[in-house]
Amino acid sequence: MNDNTLGLGLLRQPKSVLFGPGQRRQLPLIAKSIASSVLVVTDARMAASETFHEIRSGLQAQGIAVSVYAETEPDLPRENVLAVVSRYATSATARPIDAVIGIGGGSCLDLAKVAAVALVNQHDVREYYGEFRVPSPGLPVITVPTTGGTGAEVTCISVVYDREKGMKLGIASPHLEPYAAIIDPELTLSCPRGLTAATGADALSHLIEAFTAKAKNPSPEEIATKLYVGKNRLTDLFASHGLALLNTGLPGVVRDLHDVDARADVMFAAYCAGMAINTTGTAGAHAIQSPMATYSDAPHGFGVGALLPYIMRFNLPARVDAFAEIGRIFGVADASQPLVDQAHAAIRRVEALLETVGAPLDLKSIGIRPEHFEAIASQSMQATRLIANNPRALTHEAVVAMLQKGYDGDRSWWEIE
Ligand SMILES: [Fe+2]
Known part of the structure; x- marks a missing residue:
């Protein structure tokens, strides 16, 4: 199902982009x-x-x-x-x-x-x-x-x-x-393992949030006065290519931090993610991570990465098609199978990629405690622009419930089977 009824394509970008080792x-x-x-x-x-x-x-x-x-x-x-x-x-x-x-x-x-x-x-x-x-x-x-x-x-x-x-x-x-x-990917060769993992998790979250964003079908006035006007043909082009590159690039770079080809793929994917979120904006994971930073020393990428399993599960009912497509991009979904199965496979692959780089998959291990849930939920709901980008309506109660699942590391559930 394509909800981009305008057939819109829109990017905001630098005048010149030069990419490559050296x-x-x-x-x-x-x-x-x-x-x-x-x-x-x-x-x-x-x-x-x-x-x-x-x-x-x-x-x-x-x-x-x-x-x-x-x-x-x-x-x-x-x-x-x-x-x-x-x-x-x-x-x-x-x-x-x-x-x-x-x-x-x-x-x-x-x-x-x-x-x-x-x-x-x-x-x-x-x-x-x-x-x-x-x-x-x-x-x-x-x-x-x-x-x-x-x-x-x-x-x-x-x-x-x-x-x-x-x-x-x-x-x-x-x-x-x-x-x-x-x-220039050569500039990342000296980037240490922990920072490489955290920034890789950030890029992955940008790509997931951009590709599963809503197509907002903006009016001419909205295009002229708003930056984040939704998923469209051009953001999809960048987000899907970035996801394909991270799927192999992230495991490659943690295998060998000096692998220039893997570094180049991850850096190109991060660029693609930047191109996509410059028009779609980020969404729920970023809205919740920002107040989480008050209680956690984890870098931004580990914070959003640790939220991804739970926010993806929450968003799934609203974006089965997009998650299924991610499963096919990752090569883990069989197009002949039901869409919901393909979507589940995509979410499991995102978790496997996070695990591969050593990014945490729960909130307890990055310092979040149950007594923080109410304050995090209240503050995240104030990030109104990001909340508005989330494909499924987020409420205070839904955020608290996700934080609890994240704290428990409970990934045994699907909103739709
Ligand atoms: Fe981010």
């Missing part, structure tokens, strides 16, 4: 075409690496003035954005900055995207929390990811942790769309 060496020429003075945003670990030294020298060899902010912290605190704006918005640099390059994991890329608009507009990032709140374009941004997971290299959203508000807030705006993404 393609980071193209960065200086792409930067030179738009800038003579750049701000590179990264973290301390990356800034100390030989690879970073090479990238910086390559930019300078093209006559580009390079400023470096290397203090990006995990879970991007708002203070990092304020620091970049106060340091680089004025004449503090010899030449005014005219492009921002983000090199690193999701936090570094998110900081590059949001700083690029904050630098021009000289705003506190707080003014941007929400959807379509950024008033005008910023500096062009080039993203260079070093993990295969978040998809932040192509999305027009940044997530900031606001310490005073005690929560993470999203800034979603077409003005955050990067100018170019340079995706």
Whole structure:
């Protein structure tokens, strides 16, 4: 059954995407075409690496003035954005900055995207929390990811942790769309096993949430004013290809962290996931994971991964067709069998992939306790945009029930047999 009655195809994307082992060496020429003075945003670990030294020298060899902010912290605190704006918005640099390059994991890329608009507009990032709140374009941004997971290299959203508000807030705006993404799988070769697993689980959750999202059949006005307008032909193209790549890529990369082909497949899948969620948005697993982070030190990818078995089971009655198709993409479902059996096989395969990378499949092992359930459920229901994306209507009671199943690690049930 196809509920995309408009036959819609819609993507939001960078102007250029360059993918492949070694393609980071193209960065200086792409930067030179738009800038003579750049701000590179990264973290301390990356800034100390030989690879970073090479990238910086390559930019300078093209006559580009390079400023470096290397203090990006995990879970991007708002203070990092304020620091970049106060340091680089004025004449503090010899030449005014005219492009921002983000090199690193999701936090570094998110900081590059949001700083690029904050630098021009000289705003506190707080003014941007929400959807379509950024008033005008910023500096062009080039993203260079070093993990295969978040998809932040192509999305027009940044997530900031606001310490005073005690929560993470999203800034979603077409003005955050990067100018170019340079995706080089060689940059992930040194990514350690735990981080590889967590970012891989995140990419898998993005692909599942995008492919099982609702087709919203948006009006012309909604297309013009909303970022997340539902599953469509183009998001399906990316999500289905990403799922096929992760199906073999994730087991390959945990078998050998230095397997460049497997690294490339996982990184391409993460890119596909970013392309898909940039139009569909994420859904229930992401709505519930965000408040869970208050009680759990588990990385984002392990949090959403641990929720997947339960939210997939909950969503199954609303998306039997899509889950069955995932089963066929994974090669674990027989098209001659009933759709519900194919869908069950897909969900079991997602769990097997999570298990293969060593991602937790229950909530107890990541620190969630029954006394947290009510608060997590209440806060997740406030993530109204993500809740609205979920294919089956979520209620406070349904979230609490899922948290209980997740805590017990109870995967013995199906909503439909
Ligand atoms: Fe995510």
